[in-house]
Amino acid sequence: MNQEVRLRFAPSPTGYLHIGGARTAIYNWLYARKTGGKLILRIEDTDAERSTEESIQGILDGLRWLGVTWDEGPYFQSQFGEEHRAAARKLLESGKAYKCFCTREELEKKREIAREQKLDFSYDGTCRKLSPAEVEAKEAAGLPYTIRLKVPEGDGAVVFEDLVYGRIEKKYADIEDFVICRSNGQPLYLLSNAVDDARDRISHVIRGQDGLANTPKQILIYQALGLPVPRFAHMSLTLDPKRAKISKRSHGELVAVHFYREHGFLPWALVNFLVLLGWSNPDSREFFSRDELIEAFDLGGIKRANSIFNVQKNDPKFITDPKAISMNAHYLREMPVEELEPYVVAELKKAGIWQPEFAAERRDWFLKTIDLIRSRYHFLTDFATLGRPYFADDFGIEEKALKKNLLKYPDLKEWLPLLADRFAALEDFSAAETERVIREVIEELDVKAGVIINGMRTAVTGQLKGAGMFEILEILGRQRVVDRLRRVVQFFT
Numbered sequence: 001m002n003q004e005v006r007l008r009f010a011p012s013p014t015g016y017l018h019i020g021g022a023r024t025a026i027y028n029w030l031y032a033r034k035t036g037g038k039l040i041l042r043i044e045d046t047d048a049e050r051s052t053e054e055s056i057q058g059i060l061d062g063l064r065w066l067g068v069t070w071d072e073g074p075y076f077q078s079q080f081g082e083e084h085r086a087a088a089r090k091l092l093e094s095g096k097a098y099k100c101f102c103t104r105e106e107l108e109k110k111r112e113i114a115r116e117q118k119l120d121f122s123y124d125g126t127c128r129k130l131s132p133a134e135v136e137a138k139e140a141a142g143l144p145y146t147i148r149l150k151v152p153e154g155d156g157a158v159v160f161e162d163l164v165y166g167r168i169e170k171k172y173a174d175i176e177d178f179v180i181c182r183s184n185g186q187p188l189y190l191l192s193n194a195v196d197d198a199r200d201r202i203s204h205v206i207r208g209q210d211g212l213a214n215t216p217k218q219i220l221i222y223q224a225l226g227l228p229v230p231r232f233a234h235m236s237l238t239l240d241p242k243r244a245k246i247s248k249r250s251h252g253e254l255v256a257v258h259f260y261r262e263h264g265f266l267p268w269a270l271v272n273f274l275v276l277l278g279w280s281n282p283d284s285r286e287f288f289s290r291d292e293l294i295e296a297f298d299l300g301g302i303k304r305a306n307s308i309f310n311v312q313k314n315d316p317k318f319i320t321d322p323k324a325i326s327m328n329a330h331y332l333r334e335m336p337v338e339e340l341e342p343y344v345v346a347e348l349k350k351a352g353i354w355q356p357e358f359a360a361e362r363r364d365w366f367l368k369t370i371d372l373i374r375s376r377y378h379f380l381t382d383f384a385t386l387g388r389p390y391f392a393d394d395f396g397i398e399e400k401a402l403k404k405n406l407l408k409y410p411d412l413k414e415w416l417p418l419l420a421d422r423f424a425a426l427e428d429f430s431a432a433e434t435e436r437v438i439r440e441v442i443e444e445l446d447v448k449a450g451v452i453i454n455g456m457r458t459a460v461t462g463q464l465k466g467a468g469m470f471e472i473l474e475i476l477g478r479q480r481v482v483d484r485l486r487r488v489v490q491f492f493t
């Protein structure tokens, strides 16, 4: 029988979408797309105190931005409380679970004794042995109770084949009769999560390694309820360079998906980077289009070893993992310029330097400009900062460039305006023509080419480095170049 592949991403909305969660979502999404299966989004919001509307919105926005599309949902776990309680009742009725009247104090005392004997505490099954009459009497007396699952007795074990970690075996003897419902009637997360996966007919649970410890207990729940057990694939952890688990608490915004969005990452560059953080392919390929990645992805390539996310805390040179940055730069450089265009438009709008003509009569120029300047950029935000001189006339001059390329050579205050006059007289203001004129002037004045060219670069772009000078001149156009070259006089007074 061919079982339908159904996956889920089941975040708890207690904070922002972080890169670990995003990676889990992406793996589920890729596997769903690869197999023609379905991806279900389930918001696990049963912790009413910690779940927030803002977090839900952040998760949805983050997934949409990454391009992780889901086929069903979002479902909200909190809406299925009655179903979770019914499952607990069913387990009681079928004798697979029992009511436990042990009080917190009694349990604490037993835990204390175990501690003294340096033993791990596990519930001793006191209430499992109660007779029906005893249970009835306690209930009649109004004593509160939790519900515990009856873990099978004997030498057996829960055995499953994790698709990443392989065969896992946990002896029944090592699993206590664990609580599935609190004394206030609230089902425990372990139960809700399993009941939801069964209702949503999840075939593969792909989740973080922190779920691995819960899996044997959840399998016992499925078995006790007579439900099919899904397959499991647990993903290794993402650690920081000091091998500490990355977390909101210790890394703050640096691990939030929205941080990457705000700092000028292309969503696909982040997806590509995150996929490789924990998954390897036989060809060690680095760059994938969406279709190529869907084709290449397989659960077998998920690494068991933890991966290192090189968060660059407190390093102004790198805002994040240098590999993520170079991945972004790669896509900025290589992607079709028309696909990059809307992102650049958004950046220019944010910076207040967008002009409608860039999308109309000057669109060809706009695309050519993007293509010229992008080769050195790392972030989308660079288009509005480093790119500003191409789209606006009020741009700053880099301090270092001013000193090194202009002020160091006072004669430039005559040479550059002289060049401006020659440019003004040119018939054709093309890269080739401006180059010819510049070479001519360099010869006439008998100066080093570098002095003129670097001085000119700083005069027209305010920068120390950039793309090829002659292409820059052509892109900026005669009027801007002439004006900017004449304007340098002001720096020397």
Ligand code: GLU
Residues within 6 Å of the ligand: 010, 011, 012, 044, 193, 206, 207, 208, 211
């Ligand atoms: N809501 C859980 C979490 O965010 C999901 C666990 C699971 O995928 O089963 O950690």
